[in-house]
Amino acid sequence: MTDELHLRFPLTDLDALRELRAGQKLRIDGHIIGIRDATQIRMFDGGQKPEMDLRGAALIHTAPNVRKLADGRYEKVCIGTTTSARMNRFTHGLLDDYGVRAIIGKGGLLPESLPVLAQFGGVYLAVTGGAAALETTQIEEIEQVEWEDLMPECLWKFRVKNFGPLIVAMDTHGRSLYEEVKAAAGAKLEELVQRL
Amino acid sequence: MPADPVYAVVEEAAKQSYIRALKLLPPDLKEALARARASETSSTGIEVLDIMLQNIGVAEGEQNLVCQDTGTVVFWLEVGEDWPFSVGRVAAAVKMGTERATLEHPLRPNAVHPVTRKNTMTNTGRHLPVLHFDFVPGDGLKLMCLPKGSGSENMSFLKMFIPADGIKAVKRFVLECIVDAGPKPCPPTLVGVGLGGTADLCAALAKRALLRPIGSHNDDPVIAALEDELFAAANELGIGPMGLGGHNTALGVHIEHAHTHITQNPVAVNLQCWAARRASALITPAGDVTYGF
Numbered sequence: 002m003t004d005e006l007h008l009r010f011p012l013t014d015l016d017a018l019r020e021l022r023a024g025q026k027l028r029i030d031g032h033i034i035g036i037r038d039a040t041q042i043r044m045f046d047g048g049q050k051p052e053m054d055l056r057g058a059a060l061i062h063t064a065p066n067v068r069k070l071a072d073g074r075y076e077k078v079c080i081g082t083t084t085s086a087r088m089n090r091f092t093h094g095l096l097d098d099y100g101v102r103a104i105i106g107k108g109g110l111l112p113e114s115l116p117v118l119a120q121f122g123g124v125y126l127a128v129t130g131g132a133a134a135l136e137t138t139q140i141e142e143i144e145q146v147e148w149e150d151l152m153p154e155c156l157w158k159f160r161v162k163n164f165g166p167l168i169v170a171m172d173t174h175g176r177s178l179y180e181e182v183k184a185a186a187g188a189k190l191e192e193l194v195q196r197l
Numbered sequence: 198m199p200a201d202p203v204y205a206v207v208e209e210a211a212k213q214s215y216i217r218a219l220k221l222l223p224p225d226l227k228e229a230l231a232r233a234r235a236s237e238t239s240s241t242g243i244e245v246l247d248i249m250l251q252n253i254g255v256a257e258g259e260q261n262l263v264c265q266d267t268g269t270v271v272f273w274l275e276v277g278e279d280w281p282f283s284v285g286r287v288a289a290a291v292k293m294g295t296e297r298a299t300l301e302h303p304l305r306p307n308a309v310h311p312v313t314r315k316n317t318m319t320n321t322g323r324h325l326p327v328l329h330f331d332f333v334p335g336d337g338l339k340l341m342c343l344p345k346g347s348g349s350e351n352m353s354f355l356k357m358f359i360p361a362d363g364i365k366a367v368k369r370f371v372l373e374c375i376v377d378a379g380p381k382p383c384p385p386t387l388v389g390v391g392l393g394g395t396a397d398l399c400a401a402l403a404k405r406a407l408l409r410p411i412g413s414h415n416d417d418p419v420i421a422a423l424e425d426e427l428f429a430a431a432n433e434l435g436i437g438p439m440g441l442g443g444h445n446t447a448l449g450v451h452i453e454h455a456h457t458h459i460t461q462n463p464v465a466v467n468l469q470c471w472a473a474r475r476a477s478a479l480i481t482p483a484g485d486v487t488y489g490f
Binding site: 079087107130131134181197 | 241244245248249251252253255256259261262263264265266267302303304305306314316318346347348351365368369372373376379380381383426430433434435436437439440441442470471472
């Protein structure tokens with residue numbers, strides 16, 4: 002993986018990801034924000050606004066294993082990534098209302114998110130699902146936790162180093178690697194059932 | 198061994214089985230992933246499989262969980278027909294072992310009420326852990342723990358076919374499920390298939406199929422041939438590791454079957470992610486425990 006880019010989050014230039022192309026590999030330094038189903042249901046269906054600043058952020062779909070320390074902070078145990086498609090309907094609000102620019106997850110957002118990514122300059126970054134032990138070594142510290150009552154589906158601020166490799170799976174130019182694979186698989190299925 | 202200490206042994210064995218399943222992947226699975234790596238044709242697929250294999254090494258080296266999803270806890274219990282103790286108290290001990298693993302490790306709590314979404318924080322609750330019982334010859338007790346991640350469990354399917362649909366409809370359905378699931382269950386998956394029985398039995402058989410070592414076959418040659426045919430077909434779909442394209446969409450297709458009604462032919466598909474976790478503990482009436490997969 003010699004052609005990896007390195008990006009630092011949060012972004013200062015909200016249009017910085019428009020040059021990325023589906024298939025590119027990259028790693029992240031800086032901060033990423035953990036978010037999950039219940040967190041976004043509270044934000045968008047419950048209308049509550051978190052204190053954490055999400056402008057220019059890279060979000061990661063996760064609910065971590067953690068250990069609570071005596072001083073109230075949280076120590077990482079095992080942190081990995083969940084299936085993104087469940088949280089697809091929040092994409093527009095995250096990018097428009099909150100200024101989020103990258104969503105890290107597994108399995109992709111649905112194709113209707115492609116125009117939203119194009120409009121706001123956002124990308125979807127694929128991580129290898131289930132590879133949480135490795136991912137955990139790239140997370141240096143849990144710096145902040147908001148909405149602890151939603152445990153483990155709180156809003157988590159992670160400091161990361163060399164986080165990846167990540168693959169640009171959905172870009173701002175209307176490409177989704179998942180849709181391309183799915184279309185080819187659907188065609189192959191029809192061919193296979195003829196001879197089974 | 199007097200009765201009470203045996204239940205403490207069962208509780209500890211349940212706790213250890215749950216944690217072991219999350220940390221140590223079975224050798225047959227590691228071999229299947231290595232075979233997938235060797236046969237993969239997509240460069241992205243190769244990189245993804247390399248990360249999966251690297252992750253298994255990190256988990257073993259750091260004694261950490263392979264995947265963050267500590268799952269919905271399922272236990273399959275093989276109870277010896279001559280097991281001399283209470284099966285009801287075994288069930289209670291397994292539940293307590295699950296709770297202790299969650300609180301003492303600690304493990305991420307996943308069990309919530311279906312309406313209020315309130316988390317029990319213990320990975321146990323009403324009807325959880327899921328317990329299945331088989332009765333087998335002998336006087337031992339075998340706990341088989343299957344922590345099932347939600348990414349793959351959400352990719353579960355049931356279809357009540359009728360005789361006129363024929364076996365072709367069954368084959369098509371299994372492949373359609375794999376395509377519909379696409380990247381979501383973390384392929385390459387182990388495809389658990391239940392065939393026959395009633396709707397509830399069929400779904401349970403699909404889950405039971407995931408406890409078999411990868412590469413094993415159903416003991417009925419007709420069903421075993423169907424396993425091979427569907428496995429080969431699944432790996433022609435091109436979904437590939439993590440659904441990003443490639444040869445390896447499945448690590449295996451396991452079918453468990455039951456006789457069914459003259460009017461019906463139920464099929465259930467329960468997909469299991471590449472980190473197909475399972476662990477076992479064999480307990481003797483003397484209280485000796487042997488851990489395995």
